[in-house]
Amino acid sequence: MTLHERYGLTRVINAAGSFTPVGVSRSSPGVAQAAAEALGNFFVIDELQGAASVALARWTGAEAGAVTHCAAAGITVAIAAAMTGMRAEAVAALPDTTGMANRVVLPANHAVNYGHPIVQDVRLAGAQPVFAGTAGACTTADIERSISHPETSCLLLVSSRLTTGGPVDLAGAVAAAQRRGVPAIIDGAAQDMRIGELLATGADLVVISAHKYLASPTAGLIIGRSKWVQAARAQEKGIGRAMKPTKEAICGVLAAIEERERLDLAAWRRKQEDRVIHFVQLANALDGVNARAQPDAVGMPFSRAHLSIDSGRARLDARALAAALKSGAPSIWIMEHRLAEAELILELVQLGDDEIDTILARLSELLA
Numbered sequence: 069m070t071l072h073e074r075y076g077l078t079r080v081i082n083a084a085g086s087f088t089p090v091g092v093s094r095s096s097p098g099v100a101q102a103a104a105e106a107l108g109n110f111f112v113i114d115e116l117q118g119a120a121s122v123a124l125a126r127w128t129g130a131e132a133g134a135v136t137h138c139a140a141a142g143i144t145v146a147i148a149a150a151m152t153g154m155r156a157e158a159v160a161a162l163p164d165t166t167g168m169a170n171r172v173v174l175p176a177n178h179a180v181n182y183g184h185p186i187v188q189d190v191r192l193a194g195a196q197p198v199f200a201g202t203a204g205a206c207t208t209a210d211i212e213r214s215i216s217h218p219e220t221s222c223l224l225l226v227s228s229r230l231t232t233g234g235p236v237d238l239a240g241a242v243a244a245a246q247r248r249g250v251p252a253i254i255d256g257a258a259q260d261m262r263i264g265e266l267l268a269t270g271a272d273l274v275v276i277s278a279h280k281y282l283a284s285p286t287a288g289l290i291i292g293r294s295k296w297v298q299a300a301r302a303q304e305k306g307i308g309r310a311m312k313p314t315k316e317a318i319c320g321v322l323a324a325i326e327e328r329e330r331l332d333l334a335a336w337r338r339k340q341e342d343r344v345i346h347f348v349q350l351a352n353a354l355d356g357v358n359a360r361a362q363p364d365a366v367g368m369p370f371s372r373a374h375l376s377i378d379s380g381r382a383r384l385d386a387r388a389l390a391a392a393l394k395s396g397a398p399s400i401w402i403m404e405h406r407l408a409e410a411e412l413i414l415e416l417v418q419l420g421d422d423e424i425d426t427i428l429a430r431l432s433e434l435l436a
Contacts (some may be wrong), residue, residue, distance in 0.1 A: 074130075077281060077400040078328055078397075078398075078399050079397065079399065080399050080400075080401060081398050081399070081400045081419065081426060081427060082401055082418060082419070083400060083401060083402045083403075083414040083415055083416065083427060084401040084402055084403050084404075084417065085258075085372075085403060085415035085417070085418075086258050086277070086280035086281060086385060086418075087401065088183055088278055089183075090401050092277075092279050092280055092286075093279055093280055093281065093283040093418055093419055094283060095283050095284065095285065095320065095324070096118075096283065096324075096327060097322055098099045098327060099283060099284055099285070099323045099324050099327065099432065100320075101323075102319045102320055102322065102323035103285050103316040103317070103319055103320040103323075104121075104316075105319065106315045106316040106318075106319035107211065107316050107416070108316075109315075111315050113315065113324075116315060116318045116319070117134055117135060117156060117318065119299065119322060120133060120134065120135050120318050120321060120322060121133050121134060121297070123321075123322055123325045123326075124291055124325070126291060126329075127263075127325050127328065127329060128263045128267060128291050129264065129267065130263075130267055130274075130291045130292050130293075131292065131293050131294040131297070132288060132291075132292070132293070132298070133289055133291040133292075133296040134289075134290045134300055135278070135287050135288070135289060135290075135313040135317065135318050135321055136287070136288040136289075136300075136308065136311055136312070136313055137286070137287065137288060137313055137317075138277065138279070138286055138287065138288045138311075139255070139257040139275055139276060139277035139288040139289075139309050140184075140288070141288050141308075142152055142275035142276075142288035142300075142312035143186065143189040143190070143224070143253070143255055143275050143276060143313065144189045144190075144192045144193045144298055144307070145193075145290065145300050145308045145311060146222075146253045146273045146275055146290055146296070146309075147172055147189070147190055147193040147221070147222060147224065147253065147305045148162055148194075148195075148300075148303045148306065148307055148308065149273075149296055149298070149299035149300040149302065149303060150172075150221045150222035150251045150253070150299075151165060151168045151169065151170055151194070151195060151221045152168070152299065152302070152303070152306075153299050153302075154298065154299055154302050156305070159303060159305055159306040160305070160306055160312050161304050162193060162194050162303075162306050162307050163192065163193060163194030163307060164194060165194040165195065168221070169218070169219045169220060169221040170194060170195045170196050170219060170221055170343040171195070171196055171198045171217055171219045171220045171365060172196065172198065172220075172221060172222055172223075172224050173189045173198050173199075173200055173211065173214040173215050173220055173222070173224070173250075174186075174187070174190070174196045174197050174198070174199055174200070174223075174224045174225075175200050175201050175210070175211065175225065175226075175231075175236050176200060176201050176202050176203050176206060176340075177201065177202070177203050177204065177205065177206055177231055177232045177233040177234075177236070178201040178206070178224070178225060178226035178231050179197075179199065179203075179226055180230040180231060180299050181230070182228070182230060182257070184358060185254065186224075186226065188360045189223065192307070193307065195221060196219075197224075197288070198214055198220075199214075200213070200214035200215075201391060202233070203232055203233055204232070204233040204234070205234045206234075206236050207234070207237075208237055208240040208241055208244055211223065211236075211244050212243070212244045215244065215245055215248055216248065217251050220248075220250055221250075221251075222245075222251045222252065222253055222296040223241060223242070223244075223245040223250055223252045223253065224255065225238055225241055225242070225252065225253070225254045225255070225271070226254070226255045226256075227255065227256040227259050227260065227262070227266055227366060228234045228255070228257065228343050228366065229364070229365040229366050230254075230350070231326075231367060235332065238254065238266075238269045238271075238365060239268075239269040239270060241264050242254075242269045242270045242271050243270060244344060246270065248374075251272040251273070251296060252269075252270070252271045252272050252273075253271065253272065253273045253274075253275065254266050254269065254273070254274045254275070255273045255275050256274055256275065257275065257276065257277040257280065258277060258280045258281065258368070259366065259368065260276050260278070260280065260282045260289075260328075261281060261282050261333075261368050261369055261435070262275070262321050262366070262367055262368060263276060263291065265367070267291070267292065270294045271292060271294045272292050273290055273291065273292035273293070273296050273297070273300070274290075274291050274292055275288060275289070275290055275291075276288065276289040276291065277289075278317075278320075278321050278324065278380040281294050281368070281379055281399050281417070282321075282324045282325070282328060283321040283324060284317065284321045284323070285314075285316055285320035285321075286316045286317060287313050287317040287318070287320070287321050288313075289321070291324065294399065305380065319427070324378070333369065334336045336369075337369045337370065340369075340370040340371070340416070341370070342370060343416050343421075343424065344361045344370070344371045344372065344373050344416055345361055347359075347361075347373050347414070347416060347424060347427075347428070348360060348361050348373050350428050351373065351375055351428065351431065353390040354382075354431055354432060354435050355381055355382055355383070355435050355436070356377055356378040356379070356380075356382025356383070356435060357375050357376070357377060357378075357382065357383035357431075357435065358375070358376040358378065359374065359375045359376075360373075360374050360376075361373060361374075362374045362411035366435075370415075370417055372403070372413050372414060372415045372416075373413070373414045373415075373416065374406075374411055374412075374413050375411065375414070376410060376411050377389060377410050377411070377412065377413040378410075379410065382435055383434065383435050383436070384434060384435065385410065386407050386409075386410040386411060386412055387407050389431075389434060389435070390402055390407055390412060392434050393427075393431075393434070398426065400426075400427055400430060402414050403415065411417065414427070
């Protein structure tokens with residue numbers, strides 16, 4: 069019996085991308101084997117973290133890295149590191165920040181909600197979020213003014229399609245922070261294929277989700293300057309204890325990094341593009357559908373299928389169509405953030421050809 073059969077679980081086709089409510093991603097057999105082997109063994113966890121730091125530095129070009137429970141935990145731990153450094157008494161005191169600089173400056177248009185508000189990650193460390201600019205725009209000058217306060221502990225920036233308004237000049241913002249001696253942290257949770265670009269901004273720390281496109285077991289990665297990575301590791305004796313990685317997660321991360329280093333990214337990208345183009349061609353034959361391939365908004369190396377639904381021609385409007393896909397068997401989940409604009413978005417990266425065929429067949433049934 070499959071796990072779905074054994075426990076009476078809904079079988080899901082995940083065209084919603086690296087989406088936490090449906091399990092984010094699929095690990096390869098090699099990564100799964102590494103995690104399973106770890107479950108049957110003991111390790112000195114500090115040694116595992118040391119091996120992870122070496123692998124992360126080799127892969128990304130950063131000075132050091134560490135593994136934490138997830139990217140959300142990584143944000144909290146990185147902010148804690150900015151407030152405490154290596155001071156053991158400060159690490160032990162959190163989330164009580166009495167006597168510490170505890171203002172975390174965040175562009176107002178980077179106050180994203182990815183299942184919960186990112187500002188909650190800030191507050192979990194005992195810090196106080198302070199917004200620069202507006203929800204519509206944030207300039208480097210706005211950031212300069214906000215970080216000039218003497219109680220500022222760090223600058224938190226977000227690289228995500230969820231941000232609003234105009235783009236923030238990440239490199240300019242980081243440079244502004246560094247001029248004032250304020251550490252800069254970038255949350256790039258779903259951006260593991262862009263780590264080099266994010267580190268090139270000069271950020272002190274970049275936080276990545278390892279279980280999205282890297283497809284490890286659940287884990288977050290904190291990557292950047294050795295000084296701040298060490299301060300993040302110091303939180304394991306404080307609030308980071310509740311956010312620690314497991315042995316199987318770290319071993320899975322190591323295996324996933326090795327697989328990524330062997331990946332022919334150009335060939336992978338061509339394959340993803342071909343699959344999306346093929347899907348779009350077939351979807352355009354459906355009644356009331358205008359399909360197109362659209363590149364990822366923040367520069368990840370793949371496109372998604374965007375299906376505009378003409379409610380005057382299609383049997384179902386976009387909302388009804390998305391609901392029908394989800395309520396079927398198997399349940400098909402898509403990106404729903406453009407439904408108000410009558411648009412369905414499907415990410416095919418994690419899907420097998422048979423699952424893509426199932427989606428097209430279901431769309432044909434619902435729209436015929």
